Amino acid sequence: MATSTLTTCRATGRSLLGHSHPAIAEAVSRQILRGTHLGASTGEELRWARAIKALMPSIEKVRFNSSGTEATLMAMRLARAYTGKNKVVKLQDHFHGWHDYAMAGSDRSAPGIPDASMATMVIVPPGDLGAVEDALNRDDDIAALILEPTGAHMGQMTFDTPSYLKGLRELTARHEVVLIFDEVVTGFRASPGGVQVRYGISPDLTTMAKIVAGGLPGGAVGGKADIIDMIAHRGRVYHPGTFNGNPLSAAAGAVALELLASEPINERADAMAARLKAGFNEVLGRLEIPGHVHGIASMLHVVLADCDCDREICTMPHRQISAAAASPATTAMKRGLQNRGVDIMGRETILVSGVHNESEIDQTVEAFSDTMAAVRAEGLI
Incomplete structure (x- = not known):
């Protein structure tokens, strides 16, 4: 029986830098002394956003939240608000968190979710561009397509990634459908700039968590400015949140991403x-x-x-x-x-x-x- 454990799960994907990286620990400790919740944006939050944009050129603006689930929920809502349409195409078994829409087409049970929520999701088999094209041709009420860009469950169930992603980009652009890459796991891991930089394919929106917050709780949605600009305090997509872009996660995330960019x-x-x-x-x-x-x-x-x-x-x-x-x-x-x-x-x-x-x-x-x-x-x- 082993007396010590070597972890190769790395905290469900958030620890590309290992546990308790000294630079991150120092940044968080310093921020704790300055304040843990200030009720307004901080310089660290701006630094965090700039670090994301430097690694992912497709991202023009960023909105922070507290988890990957919140990020995918926000991305779907932004796409619906931006296009004025209601439905989202999702690939079978792809994981986007635990909110109602994400559970559609899942290999997990989903009690407690209204049928009306499930009806807004269009499920297609992964890797099949023809099925996506048929769905987009058949239904003119589709706002977005979301996927894990390396395949379901962090790439466990794969497809011919580069050619498939290129085909999705072409199809969604032709039909004016928002393409969302869920890079909660792959972001900053598939390459410093995620799958989108590794294969040179730019989505309209990107969801992030795990590595993006340097090991602390945190998530983000980034993408085209005109889509992110659908968020406003009044009259548009409403997005309050006590811990959105909180100073501790901002400090950790900024340092983590700067390390990935420089080392x-x-x-x-x-x-x-x-x-x-x-x-x-x-x-x-x-x-x-x-x-x-x-x-x-x-x-x-x-x-x-x-x-x-x-x-x-x-x-x-x-x-x-x-x-x-x-x-x-x-x-x-x-x-x-x-x-x-x-x-x-x-x-x-x-x-x-x-x-x-x-x-x-x-x-x-x-x-x-x-x-x-x-x-x-x-x-x-």
């Missing part, structure tokens, strides 16, 4: 993720266990299913991925890694940080090798 943190995280992916795939091959590890940048997913796919993008049937994730073998893998001192996110997701080192990665590969040998010996594979 090779993403490069280190990506290199360690590549080392981990290669090690895990070597283990699976050596033990003759059907499966692979795939993922973009520092976001990795273990799939215990028969498919030769160890690249960034793995286009295999979503049903097969879901079945593998729910299998006894995957559950045993999760528990076995925990018992050997490695904590992954959920049952199959690994988020590598810029502070993981080669020794820790190699320890994780060794723990995976021992775990998978035990899983096989138990007859679960």
